[in-house]
Amino acid sequence: MQDAIAIVLFLASIVVAFGVLKPFILQLDRKMHALTAIVLFIAFVIAVPKPTPEEQAEREAADLAAQNTEIRSKADDAAQKLKPIQADDFAGPRKNSTPDELETLTRRERGAFYAAARSSQCDKVSWGFIMIDGPIEKDKWQVDCENDNRFVITIEEAEEASQMLASNTLSETDRPASCTVSTPAECSRSLAQKQANETEVVSFCDITVDKALVSSPDWKWSWDYRFGEDDNLVVTRGFTAQNAYGAELRHEYRCTFDAAKQAITDLKIVGPLGTQDLI
Structure with missing residues (x-):
């Protein structure tokens, strides 16, 4: 019933606003005509039923699902080209990495691609690689996007994106690019430094x-x-x-x-x- 009333009020406000009923209200001046339109519009706003908690939850879930699908489409092609990381890929102490460590590193590398794709400044991931500089807990990945924006992804960002990927809950962020292809020196600086x-x-x-x-x-x-x-x-x-x-x-x-x-x-x-x- 409330929905029907809201629809009627909405249609009435449109009719009055555009003067379709002008022949029937010739006795009213322009101010009264405008006032009628405003009153009807306010009544429409009041009459519109608010979404129930269930409806609101459904809308939010649909929005998150759409974001997840869009982000995956930005990184899926590049991520599918990744190969499992092997001990022979490294030199020095990294050659002694255990199978579990290599599996974790492979998963995080994949997560790094999706971490970059989460940014609104990345149109589509093109490629990336691990930047080894010190102990494993400080690993970073450089990920390039087709619009020439480059992202230096931390191990925390890669891990978070990896978990979100597994649960299909990837969401968009406003994370800025670390640098661009034409300004690579900027990537050596942290976000706080910039x-x-x-x-x-x-x-x-x-x-x-x-x-x-x-x-x-x-x-x-x-x-x-x-x-x-x-x-x-x-x-x-x-x-x-x-x-x-x-x-x-x-x-x-x-x-x-x-x-x-x-x-x-x-x-x-x-x-x-x-x-x-x-x-």
Whole structure:
């Protein structure tokens, strides 16, 4: 009954809005005509039945199923070309990997393809490979998409996508590309490093050094800003400051800033009298 009322009100609002009933309401001015349309539309909105919890759950399930299907279509072709990883594929300690470790690595490599496909910035996965750099718990995969976006997938992302693939619950994300085919150097930087603001990092280091000095320093105009390991950023900057006796001496600080933790993890000042560790 409520559905029928909602439909009638909706049709009536359309009729009034477009003036189809104008011949029958000639005695009404334009304001009244518009007001009638608004009232009918509001009544329609109120009359429309809200979905039941079951209906809402069905809609959400259908949406997730559609996302899962779309993401799989973006990575299935490339993933099907993957071969099981063998111990002979590696050199050094990795050659001694157990069958279980190799099976896990193969599963995660497949998951890495789908982890990239989950991103809205990947149109279709073209290929990828494992980036071995240290212990197995730090494994990463480089995955390229046909639109030239490149993703560096962490072991956590690969594992998550692998589990979602097994349960058919792959969902889309807004994960940005790590770099592009034409800017490969960007892929060596972590997401936290990319998101960090150079000026803000330098200012944070400056303020920390300033608080440790006897007098305010005279900063050198330029500085060296580099990307360190993991999420670290390294700032080196020269300055002149007075010592306890009032002598102007040249110094240089080296500040290591963890972009993920938003904190300085190491800070040294080098001067005529040696190196001083502040942090």
